[in-house]
Amino acid sequence: MVENYDEALSFIHGRTKFKKSEKSDHLNRMRKFMALLGDPQKDLSAIHVAGTNGKGSTVAYLRDLLMSQGYTVGTFTSPFLVRFNERISVDGKPISDDDLVDLVNRVQPVVVDLDAHYSEGGPTEFEIITAMMFLYFKTQVDVAVVEVGIGGLLDSTNVFTPAVSVITTIGFDHMKLLGNTLPEIAAQKAGIIKPNVPVVAGRLPDSAMQVMVQTAKTNHSQLYRLGHEATTTIKSEAGWQEKFDYHFKDNHFKGLKISMLGDYQVDNASCALTAFILYQEQTHQPINQSDIAQSLAKTVWAGRFETINQEPLIVIDGAHNEPAFQELTALLKQRFSQTEIYVLVGILADKQHDKMLATLRTVPNLHIILTTFQGPGTRAVTDPEKLAAQYQDDDRIEVIDNWQLAIGAISQRMSADDLFLITGSLYFISDVRAFFKAS
Structure with missing residues (x-):
């Protein structure tokens, strides 16, 4: 047992970052780990967010949109900016030190068991943090917004079926792990697309979008692309804000404002809004224009301009x-x-x-x-x-x-x-x- 916060962090950070294993075995270890914990991820209503860039901002917009409707919202993000606890947050507040210690004590015996008996060895640092997140959110939140660590297909978070999948951007990063071409990288990100689960895609390069189209088709998943099924028109704006119009299905918004600068933040907000509308449709909840406008206007994400x-x-x-x-x-x-x-x-x-x-x-x-x-x-x-x-x-x-x-x-x-x-x-x-x- 760990006795305090410092010991809990030492246990987490003392684990290996990566394991060399056959790619097919990677999620098998995570699935085994989750099964031994009672598969808490299977009881979670969640939105899964992948992408080269824009994941954190998109998660923040989604968190605030969902909170505006009275949901208790869990967010799982990485890395942290100030303190480790930020990675597992509820309604924007990082998990408490005591709850973190409690979670480590819940997973530690299972980790010890896997270390001793699983052929590939026990879970990595990120797998442990992911498992703790699923355990915590199962009892704490109405809905979770889960950010992929790296890639998607083989990422430790990819062991649940979301209500909506989001892929924000595709570009060159982590090539040693994900591949050296945009289609290869896109195939890894597209790994979060699940059968019959709607997918939102940001403005992706054509070669990457083709992968999304094909993967969605194979999975019978409806694909909603920014710039196609969902459209935005950016209005020139002075001061520290962006202003845009948005259209998706029967939803028309004029003059939406965000406080994060950059056309790419308009895209992130639009991806989040599209995913939010799809989530509300699935849960048969209303789409309130004034709540949405107020929510987007106040969203901030530390460290982004x-x-x-x-x-x-x-x-x-x-x-x-x-x-x-x-x-x-x-x-x-x-x-x-x-x-x-x-x-x-x-x-x-x-x-x-x-x-x-x-x-x-x-x-x-x-x-x-x-x-x-x-x-x-x-x-x-x-x-x-x-x-x-x-x-x-x-x-x-x-x-x-x-x-x-x-x-x-x-x-x-x-x-x-x-x-x-x-x-x-x-x-x-x-x-x-x-x-x-x-x-």
Whole structure:
């Protein structure tokens, strides 16, 4: 038995991250684990969310939409920004330390049993967290919104049948695990599509969408695509918000507003709204336009173009792969073309840092400061000196190894009208966020 919160976290984090096994065995271990716990996932009403980017924001929009109708809503997300407990939350509030300890004590004997008797060995860290989530939500929530960890097909969360499946975006990330082409990556994400369960797909590249169409057809699942069955029209908007019209089936919304910036956030909100409407239809509940408008307008998701300081204006964004950098770059060009922009960038070594930086460099009014940070566990961080050496001809790029010193130095250089953006890794901005909260 674990006695306290620190021991509970040590037990969770002490597990292996991945196991080398035949792909077909991966979910067999998770299914065995769940069966020994009484299969709590089978009693859960839930929406399953996969995608390269946009999962967290989509989960947040869905959470607030469902809460606006009086549901108690569980959310399962990763990674956390400030504290581990955020990953398993109810109505936006992280699980308590005591409940976490209780859950670890419930799963630990089963883990010990599997360690001893299952041929593949016991569950991984993420499998344990996933199992704890299912156990907790079974008794605590009316509906859960479950975010996939990586991929979909072989992800530990993929052991239940949702009410609706959502696939937000498809792009290049985690290629070692998911494949090197968009159709290969799409096939992994499409693994969450279940027989006769409706699917919402965001704006996917054609080759990825073809995979969704085929997979949905094979599973007799109705597919609702953003830009086809569900449509949005973005209205130009000043200030810190986006405004758009939305149309799906008999639902017409004019002038919906969200407080998260970027066309991609309109897409995330629209995916969430489509999934919400489908969920309400299944449960024979009404669709209230004013509740929806109020809900979307107030949704926030920490670390997504989030303002953490007003004077000077400092924003953090968790963009950590090439597709996210493309979206971020488009937002900077669209909304901050008249602004001098300073960007502090720290990137994990296993990401496409060359492409990410190349994309960012297309913003003309930009100063890029490369830095380093303490990566999670044993994961290495890109060497900023080596990366900068590739761009010796670009005098907009410099290196300040210590990110705390970099924040101080950049803040001194800025004028009142400039923007200071900190990005490159969710783990990096988690450290930055904690630094600002403490100071």
